[in-house]
Amino acid sequence: MIKVTFPDKSIKEFPEGISPEEIAEGISHNLALKVVAAEFNGKMIDYNEKLTEDGEIILHTFDTEKGKEVFWHSTSHLMAQAVKELYPKVKVTIGPAIENGFYYDFDREEAFSDEELEKIEKKMYDLAKKELVYTRKIVSREEAINIFNNMGETYKVEILNEIPEDQTISMYTQGSFTDLCRGPHVINTGKLKAFKLLKTSGAYWRGDEKNKMLKRIYGISFPSKKELTEYMNKLEEAKKRDHRKIAKDLDLFSISDEIGAGLVLWHPNGAMMRHLIESHWKSRHIKSGYSLVNTPHIGRAELWNTSGHLGFYSDSMYAPMVVDEQDYYIKPMNCPFHIAIYKSQKRSYKELPLKYCELGTVYRYERSGVLHGLMRVRGFTQDDAHIICTSEQLMEEIEKTVEFSISMLNDFGFKDFQIYLSTKPEKSVGETEDWEKATHALENALHKLNLAYDVDQGGGAFYGPKIDIKIKDALGRSWQCSTIQFDFNLPTRFNMEYVGSDNQTHRPFMVHRALLGSIERFFGTLIEHYAGNFPTWLCPVQGIILTISENYEHYARRIQKRFLEHNIRMEFDNRSEKIGYKIREAEMKKIPYILVIGEKEEDTNTVSLRKHTQGDLGSQEINAVIDLIKKDIESVNPHQK
Numbered sequence: 090m091i092k093v094t095f096p097d098k099s100i101k102e103f104p105e106g107i108s109p110e111e112i113a114e115g116i117s118h119n120l121a122l123k124v125v126a127a128e129f130n131g132k133m134i135d136y137n138e139k140l141t142e143d144g145e146i147i148l149h150t151f152d153t154e155k156g157k158e159v160f161w162h163s164t165s166h167l168m169a170q171a172v173k174e175l176y177p178k179v180k181v182t183i184g185p186a187i188e189n190g191f192y193y194d195f196d197r198e199e200a201f202s203d204e205e206l207e208k209i210e211k212k213m214y215d216l217a218k219k220e221l222v223y224t225r226k227i228v229s230r231e232e233a234i235n236i237f238n239n240m241g242e243t244y245k246v247e248i249l250n251e252i253p254e255d256q257t258i259s260m261y262t263q264g265s266f267t268d269l270c271r272g273p274h275v276i277n278t279g280k281l282k283a284f285k286l287l288k289t290s291g292a293y294w295r296g297d298e299k300n301k302m303l304k305r306i307y308g309i310s311f312p313s314k315k316e317l318t319e320y321m322n323k324l325e326e327a328k329k330r331d332h333r334k335i336a337k338d339l340d341l342f343s344i345s346d347e348i349g350a351g352l353v354l355w356h357p358n359g360a361m362m363r364h365l366i367e368s369h370w371k372s373r374h375i376k377s378g379y380s381l382v383n384t385p386h387i388g389r390a391e392l393w394n395t396s397g398h399l400g401f402y403s404d405s406m407y408a409p410m411v412v413d414e415q416d417y418y419i420k421p422m423n424c425p426f427h428i429a430i431y432k433s434q435k436r437s438y439k440e441l442p443l444k445y446c447e448l449g450t451v452y453r454y455e456r457s458g459v460l461h462g463l464m465r466v467r468g469f470t471q472d473d474a475h476i477i478c479t480s481e482q483l484m485e486e487i488e489k490t491v492e493f494s495i496s497m498l499n500d501f502g503f504k505d506f507q508i509y510l511s512t513k514p515e516k517s518v519g520e521t522e523d524w525e526k527a528t529h530a531l532e533n534a535l536h537k538l539n540l541a542y543d544v545d546q547g548g549g550a551f552y553g554p555k556i557d558i559k560i561k562d563a564l565g566r567s568w569q570c571s572t573i574q575f576d577f578n579l580p581t582r583f584n585m586e587y588v589g590s591d592n593q594t595h596r597p598f599m600v601h602r603a604l605l606g607s608i609e610r611f612f613g614t615l616i617e618h619y620a621g622n623f624p625t626w627l628c629p630v631q632g633i634i635l636t637i638s639e640n641y642e643h644y645a646r647r648i649q650k651r652f653l654e655h656n657i658r659m660e661f662d663n664r665s666e667k668i669g670y671k672i673r674e675a676e677m678k679k680i681p682y683i684l685v686i687g688e689k690e691e692d693t694n695t696v697s698l699r700k701h702t703q704g705d706l707g708s709q710e711i712n713a714v715i716d717l718i719k720k721d722i723e724s725v726n727p728h729q730k
Contacts, residue, residue: 094145106139110276113148123150123312125280126159126273131546133159135225135273151312154543161186163223163274164213164281164310165193170266171212172306181268182244182294182303190309194292196244197304206286206306213284220279221263225272233258233269244294245269283317284310287324291458298456323564330564332616333462339621339678342463351460351467353609361629361658363608367448369500370472370605377493379446379474384426386450390416395582396425405453423449423473424576424601428583431477436587441597442478442486448608449473463613470608476600477585483526483598487573488534490602491556494571495538497604498560501615502624505561508540511548518552519577527575527598528554552578562618570611574601622702625681626722631658632682634696635671639663644691648684648711655715659684676701682718 090102093112103112109127113120113136127134130144133155140146149156165184172179172195184193195201201209228236230249237245248269252258261270263278275281286308294300311317336342341359348354355363371381390409393399398406402421409416420426427445436443450470459465478486495506510531513524531554535542542556549555553575559567576599579585586594605611615623625631632652634645645661652659660680662671668685675683683699690696690708698706698714709717 092143108137110136124148125156125275133273136276158186161191165191167213169193171209192305192307194303194305201289210286217278217281220277222277223261223263223274226260228258282312283314330617330620332613335616335621358629374446379444382445382447387417387419392425393418419452421451421453427475438589442482444476446474463609466609472603472605474602477597483530487530490573491534494604503560507559507567508542509545509557510542511545511555514547531556552576568614570606571604621679630660630680633675633680634661634684637668637687641686657718
């Protein structure tokens, strides 16, 4: 008999050799049908694997992140099988699960056409109906190499030759298809009820531009047709919300080949919104006890050697420029500069905590294939902050930081979050005691604020544990924003110190912190979240005055001045166009308030008011409209009062 511990800490005894499937069936037949894989003693295993020792079990359905990963990876194998059966000469490479679905890369000269995708998809459904069992086999390196050499799958042989000697090599077979894979997988292809091949693209083998360009097919799958339909509808809505399209319609930003890929040109409307975001950010930071700093865009090579960036991060850095016979690098991060400010004078415990914050523009080389509007760029502004504190201050400062992060995201209309706590990895720097203290501080903050979170065991950086906060947008999509990251590496590398109450020198704790992540990516997320219908306080133009004819220009100018005096961004359209045309255009620009004036309005000192998405609100006095807009602003973001 073996003892199995469940997530609720209950323990049950089972015969040795029982499978997770049999355990699930003993709990509930419906549960057994829903489970796709199991986790036993922290390791993901196949649903039908035999258990031979005591341990802790988690049964994963499609509703869990790990369940989705298994489901989608299994579907990628199904897709690869369909491709190989239809196009035997194609070579397979890798096919992982990704955040939303899966892909598989194939070595084929010509790209896959839309007609071929439909053909592959139909073949997948035919294979799925056969309920082909995913069978795992442990093999030696030599055996595996021989198998894949005989298949002509040279990419698999290349992977095999790089697998460490002590690592177990496993293959999975379903029907005619065999793949090199660690697993696990669903029991059989019949579990894969609904899927869709979404698009194709090119991808270099192993992401290296020196290697051959492969043909990638992306797909998505679900346990039911209903879920797939809902997802496809969501995709259609996402296309409408694409920040690049909306940005063009609203004239927010552009990226010019003449300037360079991944480098953003902010147009007046976009620059105004960016100014509003940054001003709000600065105001709230100052009120929260942070000190604003500004740092250069370049630094000497020696600085980046000390920080370790040249040793570990050079592939993402731009080539150096030579100034006065010394190498200078454009900065990929702000951290070393903030440390330099700290070290500019001797520090006492009485000064701590010190909280430096900066909207600092950094530059990182991103391959052209991954650049995507504002979401992935080469020059971007991080909302960086570094909290430098004593051990005794640690707990309070982390709690304040987490609370501040959530509050700031709330200001922009985000209320739904996914929070992850990443703990110490196998390879790390820093003392174990410091890791434990830092991790406890992060955990404590989340508990005190009653925030639900998932633990990413061993997922921290080598230099410290962290909290990641992902926001969910109007479509339920997750976007990485806030990061609260301990660093035990840089304080040591730069020999950061303070004099304690005992007159001895001590190493401070340092926390990296970004709330929005980057201004660019956050701005892109805002666009897609609101579909361009921004809250009034964020709109570059909050209202526009439209005249029925040129006769009312003087009255319009007088009204505009009154709104501007109340810090309401009011424009005036005096073009000789028909009023209907001007109204439609203002609606297309998603301007919140439209003020129409003619003879009646001038005579009564009023305006005819329209609200975007609501239509005509009738005749209104000027002061009433001013009060209405002010209340609109303050109700959404109280910090704008």
